[in-house]
Amino acid sequence: MEEERALAAFAALSQETRLRIVRRLIQAGPDGLAAGALGEAVGAATSRLSFHLTHLEHAGLIRSRRDGRFIIYTVLYPAFTDLIGFLLRDCCQGHPEICAPALKMLACEPTATETA
Amino acid sequence: MEEERALAAFAALSQETRLRIVRRLIQAGPDGLAAGALGEAVGAATSRLSFHLTHLEHAGLIRSRRDGRFIIYTVLYPAFTDLIGFLLRDCCQGHPEICAPALKMLACEPTATETA
DNA sequence: CTATTGTTTCAATATTACTTGAGAGGTTGA
DNA sequence: TCAACCTCTCAAGTAATATTGAAACAATAG
Numbered sequence: 001m002e003e004e005r006a007l008a009a010f011a012a013l014s015q016e017t018r019l020r021i022v023r024r025l026i027q028a029g030p031d032g033l034a035a036g037a038l039g040e041a042v043g044a045a046t047s048r049l050s051f052h053l054t055h056l057e058h059a060g061l062i063r064s065r066r067d068g069r070f071i072i073y074t075v076l077y078p079a080f081t082d083l084i085g086f087l088l089r090d091c092c093q094g095h096p097e098i099c100a101p102a103l104k105m106l107a108c109e110p111t112a113t114e115t116a
Numbered sequence: 117m118e119e120e121r122a123l124a125a126f127a128a129l130s131q132e133t134r135l136r137i138v139r140r141l142i143q144a145g146p147d148g149l150a151a152g153a154l155g156e157a158v159g160a161a162t163s164r165l166s167f168h169l170t171h172l173e174h175a176g177l178i179r180s181r182r183d184g185r186f187i188i189y190t191v192l193y194p195a196f197t198d199l200i201g202f203l204l205r206d207c208c209q210g211h212p213e214i215c216a217p218a219l220k221m222l223a224c225e226p227t228a229t230e231t232a
Numbered sequence: 233c234t235a236t237t238g239t240t241t242c243a244a245t246a247t248t249a250c251t252t253g254a255g256a257g258g259t260t261g262a
Numbered sequence: 263t264c265a266a267c268c269t270c271t272c273a274a275g276t277a278a279t280a281t282t283g284a285a286a287c288a289a290t291a292g
Contacts, residue, residue: 003135011130013203014123015280026207035239048281050240069238069289084200087129091142131250151269164251166270185259185268233292240287248279257270262263 005060006086009079012059017044018052025062025075032074034067121176122202125195128175133160134168141178141191148190150183 013019020042025033033041039049053073056062061079064071129135136158141149149157155165169189172178177195180187 003132007130007132007135010126010135011279014127014130016119016123017280019119019123019126023203023205026204036237045282046239047241047283051280054240066289069236071239080203087139087196088142089139091145127249133250152267155269161252162269163253163271167250170270182258187269235290235292237290238288240285242283242285244282246279246281248277250277251275252273254273255271258268260265260267262265 003086006083008059009061009083012056012061015052015055017042017048018056021049021052021056021073022061022075025073026077026080028075030074032065032072034070034072036070038073119202122199124175125177125199128172128177131168131171133158133164134172137165137168137172137189138177138191141189142193142196144191146190148181148188150186150188152186154189 013022021038024038024041035046035049035053038053039046042049044052053062053064057064060076062073062075064073066072129138137154140154140157151162151165151169154160154169155162158165160168169178169180173180176192178189178191180189182188
């Protein structure tokens with residue numbers, strides 16, 4: 001990921017309504033959420049919501065598809081892992097013990113201890 | 117991490133000079149870098165640099181200590197893992213297969229295949 | 233085709249943030 | 263103490279971004 005895209009992504013995430021939208025969509029998963037449902041979830045009226053959704057889409061963090069009268073938004077997971085990768089690239093040169101343990105805490109098994 | 121701190125962190129990272137500073141400091145590790153060296157590395161003159169360093173410090177992403185005539189800046193690694201954790205929290209509810217593999221790509225062993 | 237629901241566009245306003253240059257505050261070595 | 267060095271503070275000008283309400287656009291159900 002190049003700098004320009006990373007800057008756009010961080011700018012998109014630095015606004016209250018947009019950050020809430022993104023977190024809500026990350027929780028929602030691949031099925032996504034309609035604009036209206038999102039607006040209720042994050043507490044934003046229609047025109048404001050639309051403005052921020054467009055912003056997020058331009059930043060490459062979410063995508064939209066029409067389903068009947070609804071427009072469904074979903075998060076683009078790779079955009080986030082790319083972003084994190086860009087930020088932390090080469091963080092371990094000489095010091096892998098510093099950030100590696102911290103990143104491992106992010107492993108996605110919050111309650112799944114009996115999976116194996 | 118609460119929303120307000122996350123917003124401050126993303127805002128701090130959404131500016132070219134500041135993003136460069138942070139990435140440079142992440143690479144530099146715990147030894148940190150003096151303000152002057154940072155300024156040269158990211159291409160910013162003194163007053164502008166100072167402005168952005170203060171911003172980053174207020175956002176809780178870096179810290180400073182004086183060493184003789186120099187002021188040394190270091191990155192606060194936990195702030196970044198907290199931030200990533202806040203963003204991706206509950207991303208796996210029902211869909212752990214989506215983000216877990218992506219996050220594992222971030223593991224910090226770029227060239228260290230002979231360590232063990 | 234008309235009414236209804238869901239969403240976007242537009243323009244005006246208010247708010248917030250960045251850059252620049254000059255000057256000042258500490259710290260060190262002679 | 264003086265001179266040199268490193269870094270910060272301040273104020274002014276400029277630019278970018280968010281909010282609001284009204285109106286338009288698109289799709290569906292009756």
